[in-house]
Amino acid sequence: MGTRLQIEAISKSFGAGPVLDDVSLDVAPGEFVSLVGSSGCGKSTLLRIIAGLETQNSGSVRIGDVAVDHLGPRARNIAMVFQSYALYPHMTAFDNIALPLVVGRLSLPERLPLIRYLSPRRRRVERRITDDVKKVAAQLHIEPLLARKPGQLSGGQRQRVALARAMVRQPSVFLMDEPLSNLDAQLRVHMRDELVDLHKRLGATFVYVTHDQVEAMTMSTRVAMMHQGRIAQVGRPQDLYERPQTLDVARFIGSPSINVLPGRVGAGGQLSIGAREIPVGVSLPSGSAVSVAFRPEAVRLNSASGDSDALTARIRRLEHHGSEILAYLDVMAGESVENAVARLPSHVDSESQVPTSGTEISISLDQSRLHVFDAEGRAVATTPEGLSPPRIVARQRAAAAS
Amino acid sequence: MTSALNIQPAAAARRRRIAALGALFAAPAAVLIVAILVVPVCMLLALSFTDYEIGAIAIRWVGTANFERAITDPVFRRAIANTLLYVAIVLPGGVALGLLFALLIHARTRTRGFYEVVYFLPVTTTLIAMAAVWQFLLHPRLGPVNAALKALGFSEQAFISDPKLLLPTLAAIGLWQVVGFNMVLFLAGLSAIPRDLYDAAAVDGAGGAVDRFLTVTWPMLAPTTLFVAVTTSITAFKVFDTVAALTQGKYGSEVLLYAIYLEGFQYFKMGYAAALTVVFLAFMLAFSLVQAFQLDRRVHYS
Numbered sequence: 001m002g003t004r005l006q007i008e009a010i011s012k013s014f015g016a017g018p019v020l021d022d023v024s025l026d027v028a029p030g031e032f033v034s035l036v037g038s039s040g041c042g043k044s045t046l047l048r049i050i051a052g053l054e055t056q057n058s059g060s061v062r063i064g065d066v067a068v069d070h071l072g073p074r075a076r077n078i079a080m081v082f083q084s085y086a087l088y089p090h091m092t093a094f095d096n097i098a099l100p101l102v103v104g105r106l107s108l109p110e111r112l113p114l115i116r117y118l119s120p121r122r123r124r125v126e127r128r129i130t131d132d133v134k135k136v137a138a139q140l141h142i143e144p145l146l147a148r149k150p151g152q153l154s155g156g157q158r159q160r161v162a163l164a165r166a167m168v169r170q171p172s173v174f175l176m177d178e179p180l181s182n183l184d185a186q187l188r189v190h191m192r193d194e195l196v197d198l199h200k201r202l203g204a205t206f207v208y209v210t211h212d213q214v215e216a217m218t219m220s221t222r223v224a225m226m227h228q229g230r231i232a233q234v235g236r237p238q239d240l241y242e243r244p245q246t247l248d249v250a251r252f253i254g255s256p257s258i259n260v261l262p263g264r265v266g267a268g269g270q271l272s273i274g275a276r277e278i279p280v281g282v283s284l285p286s287g288s289a290v291s292v293a294f295r296p297e298a299v300r301l302n303s304a305s306g307d308s309d310a311l312t313a314r315i316r317r318l319e320h321h322g323s324e325i326l327a328y329l330d331v332m333a334g335e336s337v338e339n340a341v342a343r344l345p346s347h348v349d350s351e352s353q354v355p356t357s358g359t360e361i362s363i364s365l366d367q368s369r370l371h372v373f374d375a376e377g378r379a380v381a382t383t384p385e386g387l388s389p390p391r392i393v394a395r396q397r398a399a400a401a402s
Numbered sequence: 403m404t405s406a407l408n409i410q411p412a413a414a415a416r417r418r419r420i421a422a423l424g425a426l427f428a429a430p431a432a433v434l435i436v437a438i439l440v441v442p443v444c445m446l447l448a449l450s451f452t453d454y455e456i457g458a459i460a461i462r463w464v465g466t467a468n469f470e471r472a473i474t475d476p477v478f479r480r481a482i483a484n485t486l487l488y489v490a491i492v493l494p495g496g497v498a499l500g501l502l503f504a505l506l507i508h509a510r511t512r513t514r515g516f517y518e519v520v521y522f523l524p525v526t527t528t529l530i531a532m533a534a535v536w537q538f539l540l541h542p543r544l545g546p547v548n549a550a551l552k553a554l555g556f557s558e559q560a561f562i563s564d565p566k567l568l569l570p571t572l573a574a575i576g577l578w579q580v581v582g583f584n585m586v587l588f589l590a591g592l593s594a595i596p597r598d599l600y601d602a603a604a605v606d607g608a609g610g611a612v613d614r615f616l617t618v619t620w621p622m623l624a625p626t627t628l629f630v631a632v633t634t635s636i637t638a639f640k641v642f643d644t645v646a647a648l649t650q651g652k653y654g655s656e657v658l659l660y661a662i663y664l665e666g667f668q669y670f671k672m673g674y675a676a677a678l679t680v681v682f683l684a685f686m687l688a689f690s691l692v693q694a695f696q697l698d699r700r701v702h703y704s
Contacts, residue, residue, distance in 0.1 A: 053601050074607035086602035090621040099617070103607040111613075165606070 002030030002205040003064040003077075003172035005050070010059035012045055019045050020056070021229040027222075032199050032206040034216035037226035038252070043209045044177055046226070050207060051080050051175050063173060074104075076173075079166035083178040085158045087150040087165075094133060094146040097164045101129045104169065136164045139201075156187045163198070173205045180215065192219055213253050217241070225249050241295075242369075247377035250293050256326060259299070259340040261333045263292040263372070271372065271382070274334030276311055280367050281383035284374060291373045296326065298369040299342035301355075302362045310362040313340070318357050322346065329363065443683075449676035456670040468677035478678060480654055481661040484569055485639060488657060491573035492580060492638040497630055499577065500584025501623070507585070508592045518589070521582040529579060533647030536575055537562070565654045572644050572655070580637055584630050591626030595619065632693050639686055658682050 005027040012020040020042045027033045035043040048054040050061055052073035060067050068076045079100075087096050102111060105128075110119040137143045140160045150158055159179065166174060179195075180188045196219050199206050210216055216223045217237040224234040225248075233245045244250035250258045263273045265288045271280045273292055282290065302310060312332045316339075319326040327342040342363065355361055372380045450468055454461045472478050507517045524532070539545050540561040548558045561571040599618045603609055608617040642659040649655040651664065662682065666675030 048601075051601075051605060053604060072609060073601075073604045074609060078605070080602070080605045082598045082602060084596065084598045086596070086598035088599065088602075088617065088621070090624070099608065100606040103613060108610075108612060111616075165602075 002028075002203050004029050004062075005173055005205055005207065006060075006062040006065075007046070007050065008060045008062065010046065010049060010056045010061070012042075012049060012054070012056045018229050020049070023059070023226075023229070023231055025224055025231060025234065027205055027207060030203050030205055031222060032196075032208065032220045034208045034210060034220035034223045035226055036210055036213055036216035036223055036252070037232075039211060041226040042229040043211075043226045047080075047175050047177055047207060047209045050173075051078055052076050053080075077169075077171050078173045078175055079169060079171040080175040080177065081162050081166050081179045083181055085150070085162040085179075085182075087158060087161060089150050092147055092149055093142065093153065093161045093164075094137075096150070096161055097133045097136060097146075097168050098129050100165065100169045101132060102126075105129065132168060133164075136168045139167070140164050155183050156191065159183065159191060167202070171204065173207065174199075174202075176206065176208045178210055179208075181210070181212070188215075195219060214255060217253065223253075225252060227252075243379075244293075244371060245379045247291055247293065247373040250371055250373070254295060256296055256341045256343075258293045258295055258371075259331075259338075260291050260293045261331060261338050261340070262336065263290045263333075264288070265290060271370075273311060274332060278365070278367065278370070279384070280370055280372070282372050283381050283383070289375055290380065291377070293371040293373065294365050294369060296341040296343035298366040299327075299329075299340065300364045300366065301327065301342060301344065302364055310364045312360065313363050314360050315355060315357045320346065331363070446676050446679055446683075449673055450680045451677075452673045454673040454676075456672055464673070468674050469681075471674065472677055472681060477656055478661055481656040481658050482681075484654075484656060485641065485658045487569050488573050488576065488641055489635060489638040491570065492576045492641075493631065493635050495573070495577050496580040496584055496634040496638070497627065499581045500630060501588050501627070503581065503585040504588030504592055505619075508589060518586065521585050523582065524579045525583045527579075529575070529643040530647050533644060536644075537648060540571065562648055563653050568649065568653055568655050572641070572648070575644050576638060576641060580634055584634060587626055587630050587633075588623065591623045592619070595622045628693065628697050631697070632690065635689055635693070636686065639682070639689070658685075 007023060007025040007027075010020055010023045011018060023042070023046060025033070035046060037043050045054060049056045052068070052071060052075075056069075060069055062068065063076055063078070073080075087093075088099070091099070105125050106116075106119075106122065110116050110122050110125075116122055133146070134143065137146055140163060142157065142160045142164060145153060145157055145161070150161070153161065159182075162179070176195075180191050183191060192215060195206075195208075199219075206220075208216070208220060216225075217240075220237065222234060223237050223240050225232045225240060227246070227248045233240055233249045235243075240249055240253045244253065244258075247260070251260070261273050263271055263278075265282045265284045265286050266272045266277065267286050269281045269283065269286060271278045271282050271290070271292065278292075282288075284290065313329040315327055316330055317328040319328070323346060325344045325346050327344060329340045329342060330337045331340045367384055370382065372382050374380050451463060451465060452461050453464045453467075503517075503521055507514055507521075510517065539547050542548060542558055542560045542563075547561070552558060559567060561567050595618065599622070600614060603614055603617050608614060640659055641657050642663070645651060645655055645657050645660045646663070651660050656664075658678070659682070662675050662678045665671045665678060
């Protein structure tokens with residue numbers, strides 16, 4: 001049912017600056033790929049180019065191994081769900097859903113007022129359209145709403161009607177442009193679930209644009225993070241979380257966002273933060289300035305400052321989230337004081353493990369979960385000290401392959 | 403039970419006090435509305451049943467005589483027929499051409515401003531001044547329009563004195579003046595249509611020019627169209643200046659307002675003019691009611 005979608009070296013510019021710069025992406029049949037990034041990164045433009053609503057300056061879009069660059073949106077057999085839902089306000093929900101079929105199955109004269117009554121087959125075609133609309137409406141549980149106009153529907157109901165209009169033609173590729181961002185938080189979480197379910201049921205290819213990394217991470221099989229008109233990284237959600245290739249990706253993915261401390265490569269390629277040496281080797285010339293990034297869950301709080309790699313920090317604030325505690329820290333990194341967040345499981349014995357806010361403590365970092373980025377923000381390979389070089393290479397290969 | 407009975411008269415008194423206070427606050431506006439809008443219409447109605455003439459010493463109640471005379475008055479009947487014909491041309495023509503020009507101009511990016519100004523120019527001119535230009539343009543022997551007709555092999559036309567051509571000519575001038583205004587209103591309506599709807603139509607397969615117009619543009623413009631139709635019909639019913647400047651009602655070119663003007667201010671028959679004005683107002687009222695109640699139900703307001 002799903003179709004392969006290939007984006008090959010697409011570039012696009014509006015006037016002066018390039019909006020998309022040599023973007024390539026291969027979406028397998030039935031995959032759910034999210035395009036994620038901050039506003040202005042080009043994700044919506046890319047979606048509009050796939051839909052055929054915008055024309056690229058160079059490059060090619062292939063759907064089902066066929067180049068569709070010369071085809072209009074309708075002929076590409078795609079469906080699109082818009083952020084505003086884009087329902088025709090003067091038509092009932094039924095007519096909105098039926099429109100793609102009416103336009104597709106009846107000729108223009110058969111759709112014009114009065115003249116349409118001359119067509120002998122119009123009745124038959126319309127009856128089949130009614131059946132198809134009702135079938136889709138039943139799938140989305142909106143049958144009681146079909147007679148209403150969009151103005152009489154709630155946000156979630158409009159969303160369903162828009163989905164039904166997209167589904168009714170049974171397209172091979174669904175394009176969704178921030179479909180959930182006009183819904184309130186609770187409904188958004190619910191619709192997220194329903195969309196994933198729908199994707200499973202239909203087996204169609206989904207391309208989903210969002211600025212919300214949580215949506216991208218929770219719904220998609222793969223995430224393509226875009227930054228300044230390029231794809232910064234494509235991969236499974238856990239790949240982007242655990243092995244970000246750029247500092248931008250590391251910062252964008254994850255909540256609370258990743259901690260970044262300034263570091264330096266010492267003699268022999270050893271990493272140091274401030275005066276503390278971290279037993280991690282970095283393949284950069286000594287003296288290079290780097291950014292050391294780590295997830296909140298890679299921070300350990302020690303009451304005793306015994307380890308040589310421990311950093312000094314002060315607890316600014318504690319946030320109790322029930323299942324976890326977030327500790328907001330001021331970390332002394334050499335001269336400067338940097339903000340960081342630590343995620344602590346709440347079942348730990350809070351008397352001994354979690355000091356009260358304002359106290360000075362020492363923290364140590366899980367060295368296997370440190371990410372080091374060079375001055376340009378690119379990920380740099382690190383080696384845990386003590387491992388022999390051949391094993392390190394093998395580990396890196398394994399990481400790259402997964 | 404007893405306490406409720408005791409409270410009730412007090413509550414009623416308070417309600418009366420609040421009602422009196424509300425009436426006090428509403429009074430200035432109510433007085434103005436009555437003085438400015440209601441009294442003049444009532445005076446007009448009263449006058450229409452008299453034989454009042456400007457400068458006359460006595461004023462006499464004549465009942466419905468004025469209206470009976472109006473029904474049989476060939477000039478007034480011609481004025482009604484002429485006005486209806488004029489509206490029948492200017493109303494659909496003004497709406498259709500305004501929409502057409504707006505659609506053509508809307509897609510322009512660089513030349514849009516130029517076209518907007520050019521089409522809007524006639525709106526800013528006064529017809530009394532422009533009548534001189536039209537008189538020259540349409541002059542039977544000296545006018546460039548007739549020169550062009552002759553060059554193309556047609557015979558000369560007396561646009562302003564030929565009774566058959568007279569009203570279409572006046573209507574054309576009326577269109578010339580009203581189209582620019584309607585176009586600007588339609589342009590505003592077009593700008594308010596969300597681009598997403600056109601995108602959705604393109605994805606749904608309704609991206610062709612006719613489908614796009616019927617699926618998105620026309621329904622979304624319905625409120626604008628209703629407004630344009632109402633203002634255009636009012637403007638058309640009030641046609642006066644072209645007639646006054648170009649024909650002075652000669653060659654059978656009387657229209658409602660010109661007939662009223664003649665009776666009231668040339669012949670000083672204010673009573674009869676008032677009766678004609680009542681007829682005119684009845685026409686406007688009927689037309690507006692039809693538009694407001696019949697069309698409004700079919701218009702979608704988003």
